[in-house]
Amino acid sequence: MRPYLATFRRDLRFAVRHGADTAVVLAFFVVAVVLFPLGIGPAAGTLAVIAPGVVWVAALLATLLSLDRLFAADFEDGTVDLFLTGRNSLLLIVLAKCAAHWLTTGLPLIALSPVLAAMLHLPAAGYVMLALGLLLGTPVLTLLGAVGAALVLGARRGGVLVAILVLPLYIPVLIFGVLSVDAVIHAADPWPHILLLGAALLAGLVIAPPAAVVALRSAAE
Amino acid sequence: MISLSVESLACVRGGRAVFGGLGFEAAGGDAIELRGPNGAGKSSLLRLLAGLLPPAAGAVVWTGGAETSRPALTYCGHRDPVKAWLTVREHLAWWRDLEGNGDIEAAAGAMGIAPLLEVAGGLLSAGQRRRLALTRLALAETPVWLLDEPAVSLDENGVALLTAMIGRHRARGGLIVVATHQAAGLPDARTVTLGHDAPDGAAVP
Numbered sequence: 001m002r003p004y005l006a007t008f009r010r011d012l013r014f015a016v017r018h019g020a021d022t023a024v025v026l027a028f029f030v031v032a033v034v035l036f037p038l039g040i041g042p043a044a045g046t047l048a049v050i051a052p053g054v055v056w057v058a059a060l061l062a063t064l065l066s067l068d069r070l071f072a073a074d075f076e077d078g079t080v081d082l083f084l085t086g087r088n089s090l091l092l093i094v095l096a097k098c099a100a101h102w103l104t105t106g107l108p109l110i111a112l113s114p115v116l117a118a119m120l121h122l123p124a125a126g127y128v129m130l131a132l133g134l135l136l137g138t139p140v141l142t143l144l145g146a147v148g149a150a151l152v153l154g155a156r157r158g159g160v161l162v163a164i165l166v167l168p169l170y171i172p173v174l175i176f177g178v179l180s181v182d183a184v185i186h187a188a189d190p191w192p193h194i195l196l197l198g199a200a201l202l203a204g205l206v207i208a209p210p211a212a213v214v215a216l217r218s219a220a221e
Numbered sequence: 222m223i224s225l226s227v228e229s230l231a232c233v234r235g236g237r238a239v240f241g242g243l244g245f246e247a248a249g250g251d252a253i254e255l256r257g258p259n260g261a262g263k264s265s266l267l268r269l270l271a272g273l274l275p276p277a278a279g280a281v282v283w284t285g286g287a288e289t290s291r292p293a294l295t296y297c298g299h300r301d302p303v304k305a306w307l308t309v310r311e312h313l314a315w316w317r318d319l320e321g322n323g324d325i326e327a328a329a330g331a332m333g334i335a336p337l338l339e340v341a342g343g344l345l346s347a348g349q350r351r352r353l354a355l356t357r358l359a360l361a362e363t364p365v366w367l368l369d370e371p372a373v374s375l376d377e378n379g380v381a382l383l384t385a386m387i388g389r390h391r392a393r394g395g396l397i398v399v400a401t402h403q404a405a406g407l408p409d410a411r412t413v414t415l416g417h418d419a420p421d422g423a424a425v426p
Contacts, residue, residue, distance in 0.1 A: 007319070013306075014306060073304075088319065
């Protein structure tokens with residue numbers, strides 16, 4: 001376990017020492033959400049209807065913004081070569097990096113979401129479900145994002161490319177995340193949607209790391 | 222004892238044949254110096270040996286290691302995996318956790334960077350960064366070292382320390398393949414020449 005814990009700790013250390021990188025992502029999340037009341041007016045009724053969707057879309061975009069720090073620097077300076085030629089499981093290294101990424105991106109987004117939801121007049125019933133959906137959904141965003149981030153290594157304008165590659169894959173997470181909040185607001189059953197988010201997380205845990213490993217290998221060629 | 226056999230190896234990069242029909246053998250204790258002009262494929266050959274590139278033809282066969290396919294190896298490319306935000310000691314601790322059990326202080330001493338242990342990677346000079354990258358070799362203690370121009374930006378003392386480290390590794394039965402342009406090579410190293418008029422039959426077919 002030691003190599004993977006060391007990789008996890010190293011990436012956490014980066015987030016701590018380069019706090020600005022994390023702060024920029026969170027600031028983007030806040031600014032993106034704040035634009036909506038400004039753009040469509042402060043009517044509480046309208047905002048409450050769009051609140052779950054706005055928070056979720058902003059969370060997708062904020063995650064997208066943070067993806068380039070997952071592999072790009074390690075690719076540039078040859079650390080990926082070190083991973084590839086070493087004796088450790090690349091799969092677990094990718095998982096360790098994803099865990100550190102989620103802890104420094106997804107978790108702060110979840111912590112901020114109630115504040116933004118309050119600003120958008122989300123009905124009180126929706127808060128817990130929004131946080132629960134994000135808790136299951138943001139790791140999926142990280143995992144799918146890792147595949148995209150690994151695929152665009154070495155490409156010019158990788159940031160734009162990764163958006164085009166990854167955003168379509170985020171759509172199911174967005175839909176089930178928003179539906180679960182809508183359901184609980186309208187006193188319907190949110191659990192099918194939450195269970196589907198959980199299924200997406202399990203599928204992502206199984207499918208995304210091997211795909212990212214293949215992408216890293218081909219990027220190093 | 223580890224041994225390496227390269228059999229009619231060919232390398233194609235971006236549709237262009239870099240070298241072909243390359244063959245040589247090496248065993249534990251040997252040092253192979255790859256020489257040839259820029260673009261002759263020295264770095265590509267090292268990446269082939271490291272398993273980072275698939276061969277276009279031919280084979281790289283390792284025998285005698287604990288594993289059937291590729292032995293434990295340390296590949297030092299031309300880029301230094303040094304982070305501006307980690308200190309020298311943190312780099313060494315991370316590499317040790319990643320691939321070895323070596324002693325950090327001793328390894329730092331082997332490349333003469335012991336006084337720099339608490340300095341951040343971003344403050345190192347190019348030569349110091351290189352020394353730090355090469356310190357990985359002393360930490361990992363793998364039987365095979367693949368070095369791509371390891372002496373670039375090292376001062377005389379750095380080259381001497383590197384040569385001494387390579388000597389100790391060979392004495393332990395380690396195998397070294399090094400791409401180099403340095404006129405003064407390693408003592409009793411075998412030379413494999415790549416390029417158009419290569420005597421080793423490594424010319425592009």
